[in-house]
Amino acid sequence: KAGVTQTPRYLIKTRGQQVTLSCSPISGHRSVSWYQQTPGQGLQFLFEYFSETQRNKGNFPGRFSGRQFSNSRSEMNVSTLELGDSALYLCASSSPGRTSLYGYTFGSGTRLTVV
Amino acid sequence: TQLLEQSPQFLSIQEGENLTVYCNSSSVFSSLQWYRQEPGEGPVLLVTVVTGGEVKKLKRLTFQFGDARKDSSLHITAAQPGDTGLYLCAGGSQGNLIFGKGTKLSVKP
Secondary structure (H helix, E strand, O other): OOOOEEEOOEEEEOOOOOEEEEEEOOOOOOEEEEEEEEOOOEEEEEEEEEOOEEEEEOOOOOOEEEEEOOOOOEEEEEOOOOHHHOEEEEEEEEOOOOHHHHOOEEOOOEEEEEO | OOOOEEEOOEEEEEOOOOEEEEEEOOOOOOOEEEEEEOOOOOOEEEEEEOOOOOEEEEOOEEEEEOOOOOEEEEEEOOOOHHHOEEEEEEEOOOOOOEEOOOEEEEEEO
């Protein structure tokens, strides 16, 4: 079965712009989580969506937002981009309630560079 | 706040050597997972350990969960260049997982 698909793979944006990243989870996985990965901070949890509802949110400013559609596809948006937002953004899908046992399946990520 | 600390941060060894990386916390986890991430890709799940004291083997990789379920280790026997990557531990009681910052392993031929 198809894996987790993230688009685009690479993105270069200018400070102050906004960006939208997309994630299609594994078929049948209804939970989608987003993480930001940087060399200094590692993987930091952004938010989790299940059945089009945000279930959990990490400690990020309101400029970071997301949504999930009825087909479980998810998007995340970052507004008013800052240099510090440059990172690898990873999407992970899982079966809800089973993450601690079966783990995540990650996409290949979107590499965002803010200049 | 639950935190996972991994050590060492970096490890550079020759092919054929053995190594152990550690994942420690002051919190109890219902399970811990190990992932490996290669450059330009997302992490890939290697194993989940659930029971305190549990040992799991995956070919040359041996994973152990501490008796108190606060720590875990990953031992690689006779490392190969293909083992190169970032090794991440992750844990969570429910919902989202938290990740350690990882051990970056480089195995030179």
